[in-house]
Amino acid sequence: MDSVKIAPSILAADFARLGEEVAAICAAGCDYVHIDVMDGHFVPNITLGAPLVAAIAPHASAPLDVHLMISPVDNHIEDFAKAGAAIISFHPEASLHPHRTAAAIREFGCKVGLVLNPATPLNVLDYMWDMIDLVLIMSVNPGFGGQSFLTSQCRKIEAVREYISRHNLAIDIEVDGGINPATAKLARDAGANILVAGTAVFKGANGGDYAANIASLKT
Numbered sequence: 001m002d003s004v005k006i007a008p009s010i011l012a013a014d015f016a017r018l019g020e021e022v023a024a025i026c027a028a029g030c031d032y033v034h035i036d037v038m039d040g041h042f043v044p045n046i047t048l049g050a051p052l053v054a055a056i057a058p059h060a061s062a063p064l065d066v067h068l069m070i071s072p073v074d075n076h077i078e079d080f081a082k083a084g085a086a087i088i089s090f091h092p093e094a095s096l097h098p099h100r101t102a103a104a105i106r107e108f109g110c111k112v113g114l115v116l117n118p119a120t121p122l123n124v125l126d127y128m129w130d131m132i133d134l135v136l137i138m139s140v141n142p143g144f145g146g147q148s149f150l151t152s153q154c155r156k157i158e159a160v161r162e163y164i165s166r167h168n169l170a171i172d173i174e175v176d177g178g179i180n181p182a183t184a185k186l187a188r189d190a191g192a193n194i195l196v197a198g199t200a201v202f203k204g205a206n207g208g209d210y211a212a213n214i215a216s217l218k219t
Contacts, residue, residue, distance in 0.1 A: 089113025149178030161191025
């Protein structure tokens with residue numbers, strides 16, 4: 001597999017300088033800007049909303065990859081699409097009708113991601129393959145940054161990759177949670193091609209050298 005793509009999570013950025021931080025990671029070679037939206041209901045934490053996404057969009061030269069950890073999710077799709085999202089990912093547990101939710105995301109011109117929590121079974125994908133562009137596999141339980149990578153999710157990554165390859169589908173596998181240079185290799189070897197990383201990009205051992213941090217995750 002070619003080098004993975006990196007989607008830095010701005011959850012780990014300096015929120016007082018968010019526009020500058022987004023511009024900096026784009027200049028450093030990130031492939032996507034990952035935006036974690038949490039509502040304090042579906043997950044314990046609260047982060048940001050569509051107005052902030054719209055505010056940082058002009059600073060981003062990479063596509064905005066928006067992960068909605070909100071429930072119910074459907075009422076907010078239009079707002080995030082209009083704010084500049086290129087990809088909108090949602091949790092099937094946050095939607096009464098995931099197929100309808102995916103269709104709505106497509107209707108607003110965004111790519112569709114379906115998110116699998118660590119305990120979410122793969123069979124939720126059975127009747128969704130033709131509706132999605134991306135499977136986002138959580139390698140931590142969603143809600144907070146800085147958690148440790150759950151190696152149990154490598155089997156899930158492998159299973160999704162095997163299905164995608166066997167059916168020759170143009171669907172990305174994104175992995176989010178506890179990604180650092182060591183776990184990036186685990187995720188990539190299992191079949192992931194997009195990695196979300198927060199602390200490893202913004203607060204890594206290289207002292208804020210975003211380009212070096214991104215490169216270390218790719219290689």
